[in-house]
Amino acid sequence: MRNFRNSIIAIIIMIIVSVLSLFVVSMLSYTYNWQADKALIGITLTYIVTGFIGGLSQKVIDKEQKRMGRKMLEAMILSSIFMCGLIVLSVFVIQNPLEVSSRFLMIWMLLMGSTCLGRIL
Numbered sequence: 001m002r003n004f005r006n007s008i009i010a011i012i013i014m015i016i017v018s019v020l021s022l023f024v025v026s027m028l029s030y031t032y033n034w035q036a037d038k039a040l041i042g043i044t045l046t047y048i049v050t051g052f053i054g055g056l057s058q059k060v061i062d063k064e065q066k067r068m069g070r071k072m073l074e075a076m077i078l079s080s081i082f083m084c085g086l087i088v089l090s091v092f093v094i095q096n097p098l099e100v101s102s103r104f105l106m107i108w109m110l111l112m113g114s115t116c117l118g119r120i121l
Contacts, residue, residue: 006061007078014054014082021046044107051079051111055118068120075119079112 025042028034034042055075066074090096 003062003074006058007074007081009061010054010058010078011082011085013057014050014078017053018046018050021049044110047107047111048114050082051114052118054078054082055115056121057118058115059119059121071119072116075116076112078119079108079115083108083111 022043025039025046028042029039055078058074058078059071062074087098091098
């Protein structure tokens with residue numbers, strides 16, 4: 001139950017960070033008239049920063065000493081839950097069709113890697 005509560009808090013922090021950073025990227029795109037490629041770089045960096053902050057927040061919240069493998073497993077589960085939440089939001093709320101592409105998988109792996117890095121550091 002304690003790990004579940006810690007994961008929920010970390011996901012809420014990830015949501016806040018992603019909303020704020022996407023707001024910054026959209027303001028910069030509008031202000032500087034960025035083309036799609038620059039905006040996509042900003043969005044990709046948003047997912048990397050969100051994962052890193054989520055891993056750091058999970059590390060700070062969790063006071064127990066755990067082995068490296070356990071920390072990485074928790075970080076991968078956290079990032080997968082966050083990504084599944086984004087998929088559910090996209091498919092059911094915004095009604096976008098789900099397209100599993102190489103870009104989608106790359107962002108998921110970057111999110112997992114940055115979450116693991118934030119959890120371990």
